Amino acid sequence: DGGITQSPKYLFRKEGQNVTLSCEQNLNHDAMYWYRQDPGQGLRLIYYSQIVNDFQKGDIAEGYSVSREKKESFPLTVTSAQKNPTAFYLCASSRTGTGSYNEQFFGPGTRLTVL
């Protein structure tokens, strides 16, 4: 079964903690993306990676970090520097990361709450 998995589904973080959100895909897609969604808002791009061992900042990268050591995996760390991390985090992938004709497919998401 091909798809994108994210874990955990729900995550609770205490103030000052770093937490890591997992994203794995078995679609053999080159590109992967992290978005954040706040209530009543569209999706905002945090980081994206067009190829293994390379990634770029999106519109709201401050307070987040990523790695792309394997094609299948693109974990996101929410650091203590992120002042308002409570949100719905969505990972997506697309067949290629260049050009305009990139359909992106989403994982089920991780809902992060700061206690």
Add this chain to the structure above:
Amino acid sequence: QKEVEQNSGPLSVPEGAIASLNCTYSDRGSQSFFWYRQYSGKSPELIMSIYSNGDKEDGRFTAQLNKASQYVSLLIRDSQPSDSATYLCAVGGSQGNLIFGKGTKLSVKP
């Protein structure tokens, strides 16, 4: 700043009617356009992509693109209560990323 604008709704239509969802975008050079459906508490699901001016039909869904007017729309024929969701318009960016609108909430009344 590249922008994608949608009416937030809610858009309410009776069952069996045509629902019309609209989206405008600011970047005249955009080449790819997508519609996602998002049920409450769930992740977005791709339902249509369109790249050329005109209409593209898939089942009950029709996407319409007018690049000159920087306008893309989604028509849902024979609307069903199960179509009740938020519909997100997304436009392809130059880096391969997508720029999303805030979504239009659709409610189909039985």
